[in-house]
Amino acid sequence: MTAALSLDRLNRASRDEFTALLDGTYEHSPWIAARAWDARPFATLAALKHALVQAVRDGGRDAQRALIRAHPELAGKAMVAKALTAESTDEQGRAGLTHCTPAEFERLQQLNASYNDKFGFPFVLAVRGPRGTGLDRRAIIAAFERRLQHPADFEFAEALRNIHRIAEIRLDDKFGTQPALGHRVWDWAERLAVHSDPGYAERGELTVTYLTDAHRAVARQLAQWMSEDCGFDEVGIDAVGNVVGVYHGADREAPRLLTGSHYDTVRNGGRFDGRLGILVPMACVRELSRAGRRLPFGLEVVGFAEEEGQRFKAVFLGSGALTGHFDPAWLDQRDADGVTMRDAMAHAGLDPAGIPALKRDPQRYLGFVEVHIEQGPVLNELDLPLGIVTSINGSVRYLGEVTGMASHAGTTPMGRRRDAAAAVAELVLFVERRASAVPDVVATVGMLEVPNGSINVVPGRCRFSLDIRATTDAARDACAADVLAELRAICDRRAVAFRLEETLRASAAPSAPAWQARWERAVQSLGLQVHRMPSGAGHDAMKLHEILPQAMLFTRGENAGISHNPLESTTSHDIDLCVQAFQSLLDHLAPETR
Numbered sequence: 001m002t003a004a005l006s007l008d009r010l011n012r013a014s015r016d017e018f019t020a021l022l023d024g025t026y027e028h029s030p031w032i033a034a035r036a037w038d039a040r041p042f043a044t045l046a047a048l049k050h051a052l053v054q055a056v057r058d059g060g061r062d063a064q065r066a067l068i069r070a071h072p073e074l075a076g077k078a079m080v081a082k083a084l085t086a087e088s089t090d091e092q093g094r095a096g097l098t099h100c101t102p103a104e105f106e107r108l109q110q111l112n113a114s115y116n117d118k119f120g121f122p123f124v125l126a127v128r129g130p131r132g133t134g135l136d137r138r139a140i141i142a143a144f145e146r147r148l149q150h151p152a153d154f155e156f157a158e159a160l161r162n163i164h165r166i167a168e169i170r171l172d173d174k175f176g177t178q179p180a181l182g183h184r185v186w187d188w189a190e191r192l193a194v195h196s197d198p199g200y201a202e203r204g205e206l207t208v209t210y211l212t213d214a215h216r217a218v219a220r221q222l223a224q225w226m227s228e229d230c231g232f233d234e235v236g237i238d239a240v241g242n243v244v245g246v247y248h249g250a251d252r253e254a255p256r257l258l259t260g261s262h263y264d265t266v267r268n269g270g271r272f273d274g275r276l277g278i279l280v281p282m283a284c285v286r287e288l289s290r291a292g293r294r295l296p297f298g299l300e301v302v303g304f305a306e307e308e309g310q311r312f313k314a315v316f317l318g319s320g321a322l323t324g325h326f327d328p329a330w331l332d333q334r335d336a337d338g339v340t341m342r343d344a345m346a347h348a349g350l351d352p353a354g355i356p357a358l359k360r361d362p363q364r365y366l367g368f369v370e371v372h373i374e375q376g377p378v379l380n381e382l383d384l385p386l387g388i389v390t391s392i393n394g395s396v397r398y399l400g401e402v403t404g405m406a407s408h409a410g411t412t413p414m415g416r417r418r419d420a421a422a423a424v425a426e427l428v429l430f431v432e433r434r435a436s437a438v439p440d441v442v443a444t445v446g447m448l449e450v451p452n453g454s455i456n457v458v459p460g461r462c463r464f465s466l467d468i469r470a471t472t473d474a475a476r477d478a479c480a481a482d483v484l485a486e487l488r489a490i491c492d493r494r495a496v497a498f499r500l501e502e503t504l505r506a507s508a509a510p511s512a513p514a515w516q517a518r519w520e521r522a523v524q525s526l527g528l529q530v531h532r533m534p535s536g537a538g539h540d541a542m543k544l545h546e547i548l549p550q551a552m553l554f555t556r557g558e559n560a561g562i563s564h565n566p567l568e569s570t571t572s573h574d575i576d577l578c579v580q581a582f583q584s585l586l587d588h589l590a591p592e593t594r
Contacts, residue, residue, distance in 0.1 A: 004176030006202065007048065008313070011041040024087050025052070025167045025174070026072040031063070032056055045134045045175060046385070046577060047527025053164050053383045067160045068121045074140065075100055075108040087170055094134040095127035104137055111144045119155055126165035130558060130571040131186050132172070132179075157381070158560070164383060168573055176511050181287070182576025185279045188225065192263070193271045205268040205566065209311040211241060211344040218263050219243050222278065230282050230303075231289025239354030240321040241305030241345075243278075247285045250294040257589065258368045258548065258558050260302035261540055262318060270373075270568020276555065277371045277540075278303040280578050284586060295586060296594045297366060304540050311335045311344075319543035324359035328352070360547065366593065367515050368544040369585065370552045371578050373570055375563035379556030383576040384531050386581060388519050389552035392535045392542050393442070393469035393478045394508030400487075404496040406460025421450050421459035423494045431466070431484045434479055440471040440534050441479050450496070466500075470571045475509050496525055509542045512549030519553050522584035526577055537563075553581060 010018055015037045022033040035055035041047040057062060073087055075097040084092065092098060100108065115123045125143055129135040137213040147155060172178060173568035193206050195214040208214045222243040227235040232245035243263070246256070249584075261277025281301045288295070304318030308567065314330040331342040331352055345352055374380075379387050404418035428445045435443035447465040470476035484500070491498045520530045533554065541550045555578050558569040 005174045007042050007045065009200070010029070013037075022052075022171075022174070022549075023415070024085060025170050026056075026067065026070075026163065027072075027088065028083060029067050031059070032067070035059070042527065044527035045171065049164075049168055049171065050384075050528060052167060056160065056164070062374065064160060065121065068156070071111045071122055071124045071163065073116075073122045074125065074127070074144075075105060076112055089275045091127050091166070092099060092169035095140060096134075096137050100137060104141065107141060108144070109142070111148065111257060115144070115148055118153060119459075121156075121159065123147070124159040124162045124166075124459065126162045126169065128166075130569050131183065132169055132496055133570060140338045154560070161380065161383070165571065168571075177292075179573045179576030181283050181579040182572035182574070184286075185276070185283050185575045185579065186572040188282075189271045189275055190277045192221060193472050194274060195221070197452070200268060206265055206271060207267045207269065207310075208263070208265045209267075209308075210264055210306040210341075211348045211350075212311070212316065215241070215264060215305070216348055219303065219305070222263065222282075226282060226285075226301070230286040232285060238321075238358055239350055239352065240318055240326065240358060241348065242318045242321070242358075243303035243305075245282070245285070245301045247288065247299045247323075247427040248294070249296055249298040251296070252298070254297050255364055255366050255593070256298035256300045257366045257586075258300050258302065258544065259370060260300075260304060261370055261372060262304040264306050264308050264310065266308050266564045268566060269564050270566060271564075272373045272557070272568060273375065273563050274304075274307060274372070274572055276373050276570070276575070276578070280371045280575070280582055284582050287583070288586075295590050297589070299586070300365075306389060307538075307540055313340050314341075315538075316540065316543045319540040321355050321358040322360045323543050323546050324356075325543070325546070326355050326358075332464075362547045365548055366589075367512065368541060368548045368550040369515060369519070369582075370533075370539060370541045370550070372539060372552060372554060372581060373557050373563060373568065374554040374561050375557065375568075377561040378533055379531070379554060380558070380561045382531060384529060385556055385577050386523050386526075386528060387531045387533045387554040387556070388511075388523065388533045389517065389554055390507040390511055390517060391471040392530045392539055392545070392552070393440075393471055393502065393537075394473045395467065395469040395506045395538065396476060396480050396502065397468075397504040398466040398500050398502050399463070400498060400500040401461060402491065402496050404494070405458070407458045409456045409458055412432050412458055417458050418460075418494065418496050418561050419458050420462040420496055421428070421448075423490050423496050423498075424448065424462045424464050426490050427464075427483070427487055431483055431488075434482050434486075438470075438475060438479065441469070441475050442536055443468045443483065445478060471508055471510070476508070481498060506538060509545035509550065513562060513574075515549050515551035518585050518588060519551055519581070521588060522553075522581040525584045526580055553578065 018037045019030050019033040026032045027217050032055045036051040039051035078084050086594045195217040197207045197212050198216050223235050226232040226245035233248045234246040244506040259281045262274035306317035309315035312333045320326050402423045404420035431443045444467045449463040450459045468480050555574050559567045
């Protein structure tokens with residue numbers, strides 16, 4: 001049996017020996033290891049992986065294309081001829097591609113031909129998957145069909161990302177390592193995903209909205225894991241439905257670090273949005289408990305019951321209760337079936353009278369930290385597993401309507417039209433230009449509707465939405481002012497009227513410098529590059545920001561970082577790095593609080 005590779009051996013190796021030791025990590029491409037040799041010494045396996053990724057990034061387009069073309073087709077001629085490398089043979093075998101049905105084999109040959117015709121290189125997929133245990137043939141074919149629709153440049157980058165994932169798993173085999181903590185969190189997330197609301201569960205879709213049976217089942221499961229698997233000292237479900245676990249410090253009266261995220265989901269959403277921020281600190285507490293270790297501060301992990309606003313109009317119900325901003329008027333809101341929030345709480349055995357007592361005393365806490373999947377493409381495009389959040393964007397939302405004059409499309413001259421849709425279209429383009437002109441500002445017109453529109457009628461009305469976000473309230477408000485001024489000018493020039501209603505305003509939540517620095521130090525301790533970035537999405541940390549210093553850590557998502565979508569995913573390796581970063585933060589915080 002070959003001895004497992006070690007970083008010490010690699011760091012002492014000559015360039016040729018280094019390249020030989022990493023042979024097969026990247027398919028038929030020893031130049032990658034040869035380039036990465038210059039980045040020695042590597043303190044961590046993550047640092048080695050990053051150096052290899054960087055070598056590919058620096059290699060240029062021609063070398064990258066050659067790397068992609070070095071990979072065999074899935075269930076292709078090389079597999080049939082048994083001409084694959086040992087690594088590819090193992091991977092395609094684990095995925096069952098050597099035992100395709102005739103129909104599956106025929107479909108894969110069709111897809112291989114179509115893909116090569118469109119892109120000019122073979123389809124590359126990390127068939128061992130995000131958990132490392134292997135995708136089945138159905139999932140492989142579905143990924144093939146989906147990615148065949150991508151634009152060429154996007155798919156080129158996606159092929160490279162899958163090559164890096166293949167290399168990551170192959171390095172595990174060489175080093176004899178596994179991301180054990182990442183696997184645990186991944187498996188927890190999978191087990192939570194079996195609970196879904198009626199109407200969605202039957203279609204295999206994940207939907208968990210506030211206080212449904214599925215929601216309450218998730219809460220019970222989290223509470224059980226906290227108490228039975230992780231060794232929390234106190235576990236309970238509070239009056240608003242939050243799952244709260246406390247792991248005491250050496251001194252039970254010591255201040256606590258507060259952390260957590262939400263466990264509700266959007267409709268037909270993903271497995272990691274919110275839930276990752278509960279499960280990662282749970283894994284950390286489990287390791288502390290198993291080691292019999294107490295920190296000089298307590299750790300309080302909260303699975304917030306609601307953040308997404310899917311069942312009722314109110315949002316941040318869970319974290320808002322902790323900040324003292326739960327509005328009793330929300331209890332009379334009704335869901336789509338006419339059920340009030342008050343009745344939903346009663347059905348769940350919760351007593352709203354206990355909500356005011358959930359308000360936390362800031363003096364009892366050191367701060368709030370949150371781990372979250374990025375929900376965007378940035379880390380994915382940079383080939384970085386972790387990112388440091390500098391600020392959660394402030395946002396303002398509007399619903400608007402422009403009113404002109406509906407008229408005959410054939411008989412109304414172009415210069416005499418009062419076209420409501422054209423006015424909004426002009427606004428949409430201005431919104432895009434204005435937001436693009438300033439760093440860290442984004443603006444979106446996500447809804448456009450011409451009520452009772454007809455192909456032969458000049459639109460007399462057009463409804464629209466407007467969402468503006470920025471890392472500071474000042475930048476957000478400046479963009480909003482310019483957009484509203486432009487809307488007035490457009491409507492005046494086109495002789496149409498408008499109305500605009502502000503529906504939401506949320507302040508930006510910049511990260512507390514000291515806590516952001518702690519996350520940065522934790523990421524650096526893993527041998528990773530620190531990348532700072534804003535969060536365009538809202539998080540529970542926005543609410544806790546109102547009473548506590550806060551900072552967030554992002555992990556990259558697969559599939560271009562898509563979220564609020566069944567394709568939302570991350571890898572057990574990236575989750576493992578999240579857990580390690582959280583552990584490092586706790587370790588470095590310990591001497592600060594003694």
